[in-house]
Amino acid sequence: MKMTWRQTVLIVSLLLMSTAAVAAPQVYKLGVDGLACPFCAYGVEKKLKAVKGVEKVDVDIKTGNVIVTVVEGAVFDQATAKKAVTEAGFTLRGFEKIPQGTSK
């Protein structure tokens, strides 16, 4: 069967879209009690960034929410988050995976 150029473009586009979906990072929202100032926010950030697969950590000291972005395929569960937060000297009070596209 001879493939038209339109079919070729369509197949390549679908392949790119599926690759992008597989490689999309996962985002988690952690609730952390006791965050008071950058000194402790940086401590949580430092510990979480040391976890394999974590590529970005955003800490909001006003709300106590920590947004963690993890690369696709990496293991990041509540136990991992709790260990990092506890080692930083704080208490994990919430852990949820945020559906992609709603992380804000």
Add this chain to the structure above:
Amino acid sequence: MNAKVVLKIARNLVIVTVMLVVGGWLAFVPSAKESPYRFVTAWGEKGNGPGQFNDPIGIAVADGEVFVSDSRNGRIQVFDLDGRFKRAFGTPGEEPGKLGRPMNLAIHRGDLYVAEYFNDRVQVFGLDGTPKRIVGKPGSGPGEFKAAGGVAVAANGDLFVADFYNHRVQQLKADGSFVRQWGTTGKIGVWAGEFNYPTDVALAPDGTLYVADGYNDRIQAFAPEGGFRGKWGGPFAINIFGPFNGWFATATRVAVDKSGNVFVADFYNQRIQKFNADGAFLTSFGTPGQGPGNFNYAIAVAAAEDGTVFAVDYGNNRIQKWRPAGRVGR
């Protein structure tokens, strides 16, 4: 028990309560001995361009220049005393010359000392930004740090470092060799000589060491030979926080002026407080907000030779300049 007795007991309870409140207020809430400082100007906004900040945290002043640790941007920015941008140095990273969340700063004999939280070290630069040397490495042993928060330098070149996560203050020789420490490594405490996440240190002209004992909401002072000299911040200075004169809600910076007065950044109370060398409250300035003279978390302070005070307004991503308004009263 008849109504008369109940009324008498109630009246006595009210009297005792009032006496306790008044007595507590007189004992633990000092009045100002100086008038507040006068707001002069502010500069900065959020961003990564010249004169913009992303988490400004530390500040130091020397030779007509203001040095600011622009923490999340991983750099030091330098301004003149009116806030005009002069230069910047450093980028985020671990290699020499790069910075991992620079925190409180100190200047000593033409060198800038930068406590680095992420890199667990103190990095020394020339005031022009030339990287000179690195002191310390990650860990909990002698001469090692777990999140260096602040640094002070003695006349002989010894370093005093607030070792935040190790809950101690270390004294090191200029080459990084260990001299001694205050506090027990890794142990939080509220009594004299113990720490709860120390954030910064300062040395007075007479050699007194002041420690911002961050989460104990107090300042501790130690004599040059190392002995405990005193502490202040709330009743008995035992981790009781509050908004009153002389109390703190997370002390993130301690700085000393040339006369020996002590300035403290009172983070959650959105103000700078000033004390004499013995910890007697003198005055405070700053209120919450985004306007002139307002702070959105006051995180650091530094005093210039002429008495001008520069403060870091963390949440508003700006630097504020204040001047004394003149003495009043006693």
